[in-house]
Amino acid sequence: MKDIRLMKGNEAIAEGAIRAGCDGYFGYPITPQSEVMEYLFANKIKERTGMIVLQAESEIASIHMVYGGAACGKRVMTSSSSPGISLMQEGISFMAGTELPCLLLNVVRGGPGLGTIQPSQSDYFQTVKGGGHGDYKMIVLAPASVQEMYDFAKLGFELAFKHRIQVMVLSDGAIGQMMEKVELDEQVPRWTDAEIKAMSPWATTGKTPDRERNIITSLDLNPVKQEIININLQKKFKHIQETEVRFERIQCDDAEYLFVAYGSSARICQKAVLLGRERGIKVGLLRPITLFPYPSDELAKLAKQVKGMLSVEMSAGQMVEDVRLSVNGAVPVEHYGRLGGIMPAPDEVLNVLEQNFIKEKTYEPHTN
Amino acid sequence: MTEEIIIAGFGGQGVLSMGKILAYAGMMQNKEVSWFPSYGPEMRGGTANVTVIISDERISSPILNKFDTAIILNQQSMDKFENSVKKGGVLIYDPNGITRHPVRTDINIYTIDAADEAAKLGLAKVFNMLVLGGFLKLKPLIEPEYMRKGLEKSLPLRHHNSIPENEKAIERGKEIIKAQLVLS
Numbered sequence: 001m002k003d004i005r006l007m008k009g010n011e012a013i014a015e016g017a018i019r020a021g022c023d024g025y026f027g028y029p030i031t032p033q034s035e036v037m038e039y040l041f042a043n044k045i046k047e048r049t050g051m052i053v054l055q056a057e058s059e060i061a062s063i064h065m066v067y068g069g070a071a072c073g074k075r076v077m078t079s080s081s082s083p084g085i086s087l088m089q090e091g092i093s094f095m096a097g098t099e100l101p102c103l104l105l106n107v108v109r110g111g112p113g114l115g116t117i118q119p120s121q122s123d124y125f126q127t128v129k130g131g132g133h134g135d136y137k138m139i140v141l142a143p144a145s146v147q148e149m150y151d152f153a154k155l156g157f158e159l160a161f162k163h164r165i166q167v168m169v170l171s172d173g174a175i176g177q178m179m180e181k182v183e184l185d186e187q188v189p190r191w192t193d194a195e196i197k198a199m200s201p202w203a204t205t206g207k208t209p210d211r212e213r214n215i216i217t218s219l220d221l222n223p224v225k226q227e228i229i230n231i232n233l234q235k236k237f238k239h240i241q242e243t244e245v246r247f248e249r250i251q252c253d254d255a256e257y258l259f260v261a262y263g264s265s266a267r268i269c270q271k272a273v274l275l276g277r278e279r280g281i282k283v284g285l286l287r288p289i290t291l292f293p294y295p296s297d298e299l300a301k302l303a304k305q306v307k308g309m310l311s312v313e314m315s316a317g318q319m320v321e322d323v324r325l326s327v328n329g330a331v332p333v334e335h336y337g338r339l340g341g342i343m344p345a346p347d348e349v350l351n352v353l354e355q356n357f358i359k360e361k362t363y364e365p366h367t368n
Numbered sequence: 369m370t371e372e373i374i375i376a377g378f379g380g381q382g383v384l385s386m387g388k389i390l391a392y393a394g395m396m397q398n399k400e401v402s403w404f405p406s407y408g409p410e411m412r413g414g415t416a417n418v419t420v421i422i423s424d425e426r427i428s429s430p431i432l433n434k435f436d437t438a439i440i441l442n443q444q445s446m447d448k449f450e451n452s453v454k455k456g457g458v459l460i461y462d463p464n465g466i467t468r469h470p471v472r473t474d475i476n477i478y479t480i481d482a483a484d485e486a487a488k489l490g491l492a493k494v495f496n497m498l499v500l501g502g503f504l505k506l507k508p509l510i511e512p513e514y515m516r517k518g519l520e521k522s523l524p525l526r527h528h529n530s531i532p533e534n535e536k537a538i539e540r541g542k543e544i545i546k547a548q549l550v551l552s
Binding site: 004006031032117173174177178179180181264267268269270271272273274343345346347348 | 388391392395400401402403404405407427428429430431432433434521
């Protein structure tokens with residue numbers, strides 16, 4: 001029989017991590033994601049899989065504990081919300097420099113600063129364009145349902161180890177706090193020490209006489225070597241761009257207008273698509289599931305078909321830049337978003353789409 | 369069938385748990401469900417509300433601004449959500465503590481004296497189940513056996529001995545809900 005439960009998004013990703021064979025969680029509480037650690041503590045996790053769950057003294061400590069666990073080849077994770085993720089940026093950059101795999105979760109709240117505890121999507125730039133220093137990218141997964149919060153724990157670990165990269169699940173307060181049905185799958189066993197040695201020969205598992213010492217460092221003062229390190233990183237990101245793009249097309253086949261939205265905004269737009277179709281507007285939704293790698297090719301294809309795109313994001317306009325880069329001026333692209341923790345309603349975004357593209361508005365090319 | 373519901377009142381009235389029991393029961397009856405709460409400081413004594421959707425289809429947006437049914441349990445929520453009921457929709461409220469009654473004439477309006485009834489029964493805790501019963505009388509979305517399963521799933525084991533009184537309260541709620549304005 002299928003194991004189906006009603007769970008909060010935050011609980012679902014915690015359960016997902018347990019069942020994906022996670023070895024360790026290190027975190028520090030912050031609304032709206034504190035249920036992640038609460039769930040792990042409440043579920044007798046040590047007895048279930050032997051996974052370590054530790055409340056660190058700060059977010060900075062948490063991310064460096066993740067660094068340490070990852071360096072040993074373990075499946076480790078942390079989670080936080082916007083202000084806490086800002087604190088972690090140094091550690092994330094160091095993990096990028098050392099190519100350490102890990103799972104990170106940001107349940108985004110409105111900023112800047114302490115901002116609010118309500119949902120927002122204003123951390124797109126920080127997550128997708130950098131955040132920490134240096135030329136690096138993370139794989140970014142954007143769940144739009146509680147089921148995806150669950151699924152992306154396992155997928156995240158798989159991608160992290162496949163590419164030796166940090167995977168960030170970019171969620172928001174709405175997805176984290178709401179409850180939906182979740183279908184759970186079988187427990188994946190945690191790796192044994194032998195499996196880790198076979199799987200991650202680079203890991204610091206203790207030097208044996210038959211191999212050189214493994215050293216994990218992001219420091220190389222020789223610029224010639226450092227350039228090679230960077231070129232190799234860029235090759236990896238290019239390979240990921242070519243092979244790991246994920247997206248969902250909703251009513252795109254005959255669409256004349258397109259919403260582009262991820263996470264909870266995509267859910268709102270999904271309803272707006274239904275409402276639009278009731279009004280006789282052929283509107284569809286392209287939902288990026290990976291924000292890096294971004295579904296640029298798919299948007300470029302859709303740009304040949306639709307008359308306009310509305311990027312909907314709970315921000316002042318961050319992802320819209322990637323939509324514009326993808327379509328490269330082929331169709332008008334506008335942004336709509338609410339700020340500071342306010343969520344737009346389905347009819348609200350549909351009205352904006354109508355006002356921008358349908359109600360006798362002449363197209364003014366975007367310039368900047 | 370899709371039923372989009374907002375339940376709103378004071379923190380502590382059992383608003384969120386009423387929604388949770390409804391969502392669990394819907395899930396047990398094999399419906400698609402979503403439960404989206406207001407969260408944070410509201411939970412500590414201010415207003416609390418939750419959007420519950422029960423549907424036969426995949427749920428699109430869990431975030432809504434128009435509802436088929438609004439269940440309103442304090443004045444602030446009345447001020448905030450009276451106009452969020454879809455035309456022809458349903459507004460249920462407990463008049464206890466309400467100083468400004470609803471004025472719309474394009475929706476169906478019902479009252480339920482759940483606070484008084486709970487006081488009469490000497491069981492303040494079943495207040496929310498009385499209200500839920502009233503709702504289920506109007507919208508019999510969930511079969512009683514699944515309501516029981518919903519209660520079993522959402523209440524912690526140590527409170528399972530209170531399930532019969534909760535079920536009784538749901539039945540009592542069905543009896544005490546009163547029509548104020550019913551559109552023909």
